[in-house]
Amino acid sequence: KQEVTQIPAALSVPEGENLVLNCSFTDSAIYNLQWFRQDPGKGLTSLLLIQSSQREQTSGRLNASLDKSSGRSTLYIAASQPGDSATYLCAVDQGGSEKLVFGKGTKLTVNP
Amino acid sequence: GAVVSQHPSRVICKSGTSVKIECRSLDFQATTMFWYRQFPKQSLMLMATSNEGSKATYEQGVEKDKFLINHASLTLSTLTVTSAHPEDSSFYICSAPWRPTDTQYFGPGTRLTVL
Numbered sequence: 001k002q003e004v005t006q007i008p009a010a011l012s013v014p015e016g017e018n019l020v021l022n023c024s025f026t027d028s029a030i031y032n033l034q035w036f037r038q039d040p041g042k043g044l045t046s047l048l049l050i051q052s053s054q055r056e057q058t059s060g061r062l063n064a065s066l067d068k069s070s071g072r073s074t075l076y077i078a079a080s081q082p083g084d085s086a087t088y089l090c091a092v093d094q095g096g097s098e099k100l101v102f103g104k105g106t107k108l109t110v111n112p
Numbered sequence: 113g114a115v116v117s118q119h120p121s122r123v124i125c126k127s128g129t130s131v132k133i134e135c136r137s138l139d140f141q142a143t144t145m146f147w148y149r150q151f152p153k154q155s156l157m158l159m160a161t162s163n164e165g166s167k168a169t170y171e172q173g174v175e176k177d178k179f180l181i182n183h184a185s186l187t188l189s190t191l192t193v194t195s196a197h198p199e200d201s202s203f204y205i206c207s208a209p210w211r212p213t214d215t216q217y218f219g220p221g222t223r224l225t226v227l
Binding site: 032045049 | 116118144146153154155156157158161203205207209213214215216217218219220221223
């Protein structure tokens with residue numbers, strides 16, 4: 001059974017800092033991995049999707065990497081801003097079923 | 113990007129009543145949609161897969177008679193929580209895959225509180 005773990009559970013940084021969020025998964029036979037952002041009491045916003053054949057994806061200040069063999073992904077946020085404060089969720093699609101297995105998320109606070 | 117809506121965003125009901133939640137894909141068709149549940153400080157857990165024109169498939173431990181799913185059109189799936197109890201209080205959220213990119217788009221969620 002696939003399990004997804006995110007470390008740290010919470011992170012507080014000053015504005016402008018670069019930071020890395022970690023995600024690990026137990027079963028490397030994934031179809032893709034997706035990073036989401038969730039604001040309090042809100043739905044999920046898709047940030048980046050990495051296919052199993054890819055190593056990384058970039059969007060603006062965000063860069064996500066994937067090392068499938070070791071079961072790890074990282075989300076790198078450059079020059080963090082207070083507006084980046086949210087919970088970041090990592091999810092894997094097992095075998096192309098489109099069913100996602102989520103981690104518990106990392107709650108990020110960027111202080112002005 | 114693709115947009116998924118949910119209605120209502122928040123509902124409070126008495127124990128024993130039924131509550132219907134709607135999930136719509138606004139600008140694309142979705143033959144499949146997914147329903148998740150999120151308890152406080154927990155990760156999202158998949159409840160069921162909604163299939164247009166056929167029966168939903170439920171994850172292990174999810175009661176199909178309690179959580180009725182109907183996917184009557186290519187843009188609408190509904191989840192009905194029947195005979196709701198306080199332990200059903202949770203955040204319910206749906207998603208639909210946009211096949212050109214494999215990206216899952218999520219609705220804004222529905223906060224259900226059962227008194």
